[in-house]
Amino acid sequence: MLLKDKFFRVEGTDVQDAAHAVFHVTLLADCDCYRGHFPGKPVSPGVCNIEMIKECAELLTGKDLLLAAVKQCRLTAVATPAVCPQLDVTVTAEGTGDGYTVTALIADSGKSYMEFKGTLTLNQ
Amino acid sequence: MLYEGEAIKTLIPQRDPIMMVDKVWSAEGDTAVTGLTVTDRNYFLEDGLVAEPGLIEHIAQSASAFAGHRARVAGQEAPIGYIGEVKKFRLYRRPAVGEELRTVITMGTEVNGITLVRGEVRSNDELLAETQMKIFCE
Secondary structure (H helix, E strand, O other), X not given: OOOEOOOEXXXXXXXXXXXXXXXXXXXXXXXXXXXXXXXXXXOOOHHHHHHHHHHHHHHHHOOOEEEEEEEEEEEOOOOOOOOOOEEEEEEEEEEOOOEEEEEEEEEOOOOEEEEEEEEEEXXX | OXXXXXXXXXXXXXXXXXXXXXXXXXXXXXXXXXXXEOOOOOOOEEOOEEOHHHHHHHHHHHHHHHHHHHHHHOOOOOOOEEEEEEEEEEEOOOOEOOOEEEEEEEEEEEEOOEEEEEEEEEEOOEEEEEEEEEEEXX
């Protein structure tokens, strides 16, 4: 995986069933992406949050997946490892013919950071 | 070619290792054409291919570079842009190291600091990915 243990670390997982889980993650402040995003002002790149959702969906389904489509992904607040180091990534992955319809939410007790609806397909 | 390599740093705040645009070919009216050579140092490289979020980031930074150019032309500083929303992203094929990406950015109207942007990434005229996004400028 691209970003697991580099951009984020999974501290614990609450698996409800094969299609629903909440991943408790830590944003890693020493990730090298912050050198360039931005110098002197670390801001978690929105696309890294999207990749984090994809990797959590891979952990939930046990499958290697491709982000084939994003129906809508709203970035509702700026995330930084200093301001919100602990986040919950809630993932729902409903199986389709060739992959999963995924909805996800990145949030902490204070607010939501990302609302995601997309399609992940099996990477073959 | 309007901007290439180091000159791109005057347009966008992103730096190594996550700078994802290295050329601005043209910018006229509401359309710009940007480029990126996929190298083995690409931040989103996985199994020799640029992962899908990397293509979204390339489109977002291309839009920021366009906004930065427009700001410079108007005598202002290039703004920091944040992605507010990604909509209707479709991946067709992930590019490999050595491919030359050519991306068309179309800017919509700005309302309250939020601009709707369309981006299409091609390699040798083959459409690799496309998306709409809303960019929010500080």
